[in-house]
Amino acid sequence: MNLHSPIPLKPDPAAMFAAHRRSFVNVCAVLALASKRHERPEKVLARVFPDDAVAGRILNSAMSPTTSESFAWMQTATVLPMLSPSAASARLLGLATPVDLAGVTSVGMPYIGAAGVPPVPFIGEGKPMPIVDLTASSIRIGPVKKLLIGSTLTNEVQSASANTAATIIGNALATSAQQSMDALLFSASAATDDAPAGLLNGITAIPASGEAGLQGIADDLTLLAEAVATVGISAENMIIIAAPGLATKARVLVSAKYTNTILSSPAIPRGQVIGIADGGLMSGFDGSVMIETSDEMTLHMEDTAPSDIVSGVPASPVKSIWQVDAMAVKVRGWCAWQVHPGAVAFLTGAAW
Numbered sequence: 001m002n003l004h005s006p007i008p009l010k011p012d013p014a015a016m017f018a019a020h021r022r023s024f025v026n027v028c029a030v031l032a033l034a035s036k037r038h039e040r041p042e043k044v045l046a047r048v049f050p051d052d053a054v055a056g057r058i059l060n061s062a063m064s065p066t067t068s069e070s071f072a073w074m075q076t077a078t079v080l081p082m083l084s085p086s087a088a089s090a091r092l093l094g095l096a097t098p099v100d101l102a103g104v105t106s107v108g109m110p111y112i113g114a115a116g117v118p119p120v121p122f123i124g125e126g127k128p129m130p131i132v133d134l135t136a137s138s139i140r141i142g143p144v145k146k147l148l149i150g151s152t153l154t155n156e157v158q159s160a161s162a163n164t165a166a167t168i169i170g171n172a173l174a175t176s177a178q179q180s181m182d183a184l185l186f187s188a189s190a191a192t193d194d195a196p197a198g199l200l201n202g203i204t205a206i207p208a209s210g211e212a213g214l215q216g217i218a219d220d221l222t223l224l225a226e227a228v229a230t231v232g233i234s235a236e237n238m239i240i241i242a243a244p245g246l247a248t249k250a251r252v253l254v255s256a257k258y259t260n261t262i263l264s265s266p267a268i269p270r271g272q273v274i275g276i277a278d279g280g281l282m283s284g285f286d287g288s289v290m291i292e293t294s295d296e297m298t299l300h301m302e303d304t305a306p307s308d309i310v311s312g313v314p315a316s317p318v319k320s321i322w323q324v325d326a327m328a329v330k331v332r333g334w335c336a337w338q339v340h341p342g343a344v345a346f347l348t349g350a351a352w
Contacts, residue, residue: 021082023054025170029162030059031293032153032169032327048162079289079333080177083149087178088241088265089185092276095239095261096283096337099141106142109282109338141338144286145195150330151176152299152321169329180303182267185337186241186274196336199274199281199344208271208349214253216352224275224345231342237261237278242350243268249352271350280343284336295327 026049033048034041041059049055081090099107123129151172160168187198206227209219225235240262242250247264268274300306300315307315321328 017082017085020054021085021170022166023052023058024079024082025166025173026052026055026162027058028169028173028291028293028329028331029166030055031291032329033162033165035293035295036327079331080147080181080285080335083177083331084174084181087174087182088263088267089181090177091261091263092185092239092241092281093283093335093337095278096281097279099282099284101142101144101284101286101334101336103286104142106140107284108138108140110138139338139340141282141284142336144284144334144336147333147335148330149173149177149180149332150328152301152319152326152328154324154326173329173331178265179267182265186265186267196338199276199339200346203344203346205272206345206347208273208347208351210349210351212351216350217250217253220273220347220350220352221275223347224273227345228275228277228280228343233277233280233340233343235275235277238275239263239278241265241268241274241276243270243272245270246273246350246352253352269348272346272348273350274344274346276339277343280340282338282340284338286334289331289333292330292332293327294321294330296322297328299328 027045030041030045030048033039034044037044042056045052045055045059081094084090099109101107121130151169153168153172184195184198186200188200188203189195189198190201191197206223209216209223211219221238221240224240225238228235228238238260240247240250240260242262242264244264244266247262250262298309298318298320300309301317301319302315309315309318319326
């Protein structure tokens, strides 16, 4: 290339993701501001974010999800990581193998496990070829479960600038998404009619080596890799998820040549480390996301076991959003996940 040649431009996926997340959060802010000011969202968007063309398309999709299938940026598979891009659950689901569950109840995904390994693949003339005894099985992903991420905000958002409102709402949704998604995904909870199983469901913990420092990291990650490899799954690019303290130590102490992804989550207990084989997790999604805001509803302010306000047992505490001059934001989508048998291992008692 000479001095007169054009400079080739390379797309930056991270920058594109950040731009689309900013547009998504802008739409959430527009819907909230429009609700409080009793204006049409399109007019608010044109006034406060006139240069955000993507936000206009997201707004149409969010308000009319049945007509937004052609707009990929409002699909659940894309929006879920946008809600909390720094959350370990969002990043891990972003690395998972995507499965489109639109219009179907579930999908069977075949996998092959090795029941035997041949000796040496070199044979003499006229001698029989060794055959690996492989067992073909399948796992099912689906049906999708309804995912609701909600948060309430005081009405100071109404008097704030559009950019400030977007920041506040974006942070609120990120916190809600991280706390709820991380708690379920990295748990041992069994599947229910309402939610998929946690990644650790049915898996027995491995005792940590007990070593500290760099030696402890090496020994414990080796234990996880061996547990995954034992069932015939490659642990070459195994993803590590740990409690924040352990993950930070691992990032600081390991060599720069160790390029495996290391994630951290406050939902993981101290001393626990999870390893999941690259490609061992599948995520399924169905349809688009819908964004809703309101300043007139009554809510049961409970994030662990919310109950029906009109049931026989009164829910408590209950808050009228209108009475306390606040607003609520809700993001709704449909998703599911499933792991290949043996692709996940975890240990407890790590003391790096």
